[in-house]
Amino acid sequence: MDDNEYSDQRITLEEALSAIAELVENAKAMPLSASVLVPRDEILFLVDAALEALPIEIRNAQLVVRERHDIADKARFEADEIIAVATAKAERLVARAEIMRQATQSSNRLVQEAKEEAARLKYAALDYVDQKLAGFEIELEAIEKSVKAGRQKLIPSLNEPFDPNDPLGESREGERNPFFDQDFE
Numbered sequence: 189m190d191d192n193e194y195s196d197q198r199i200t201l202e203e204a205l206s207a208i209a210e211l212v213e214n215a216k217a218m219p220l221s222a223s224v225l226v227p228r229d230e231i232l233f234l235v236d237a238a239l240e241a242l243p244i245e246i247r248n249a250q251l252v253v254r255e256r257h258d259i260a261d262k263a264r265f266e267a268d269e270i271i272a273v274a275t276a277k278a279e280r281l282v283a284r285a286e287i288m289r290q291a292t293q294s295s296n297r298l299v300q301e302a303k304e305e306a307a308r309l310k311y312a313a314l315d316y317v318d319q320k321l322a323g324f325e326i327e328l329e330a331i332e333k334s335v336k337a338g339r340q341k342l343i344p345s346l347n348e349p350f351d352p353n354d355p356l357g358e359s360r361e362g363e364r365n366p367f368f369d370q371d372f373e
Contacts, residue, residue: 201245204238 199207211231215224 199237199241201238201241204234204241208234208238 208231211226211234212224215226217224
């Protein structure tokens with residue numbers, strides 16, 4: 189490899205290390221040794237290029253790591269937002285479910301109270317009607333007795349001969365007119 193091969197251009201760390209590895213692999217072995225003979229100028233040029241490329245590679249790696257952190261932070265932020273929205277929605281749904289449960293419970297209680305009130309009113313109305321009917325029955329029985337008594341008083345008058353000149357039977361002396369006996373009491 190000729191150091192002029194890379195002299196006009198900037199090489200990356202990977203390219204420099206690959207070139208160093210190729211130099212060592214292709215280098216002549218030293219007799220009776222595990223060492224190899226490598227051209228000093230060429231290897232130093234590649235090591236310098238690697239060292240020079242290292243800060244660029246590190247900056248690039250740092251940019252990649254920073255981007256990764258930014259992406260992770262953004263994903264974490266979005267996940268937190270999604271969790272917050274889901275939590276709020278779940279709380280609203282739970283609140284709605286609780287409201288519905290309470291409304292259903294209140295509705296059932298109101299229906300039960302209305303049924304009880306209707307039954308109480310029905311019983312009170314039936315009791316009122318029964319009391320009135322009992323009062324009417326007592327009055328009707330009294331009226332019936334009065335009607336029977338009046339009819340009984342009329343029966344003797346009906347058995348007497350009718351006088352067209354005295355239709356009310358007023359000519360009978362000392363007798364009270366049985367039909368109008370309430371006037372004498």
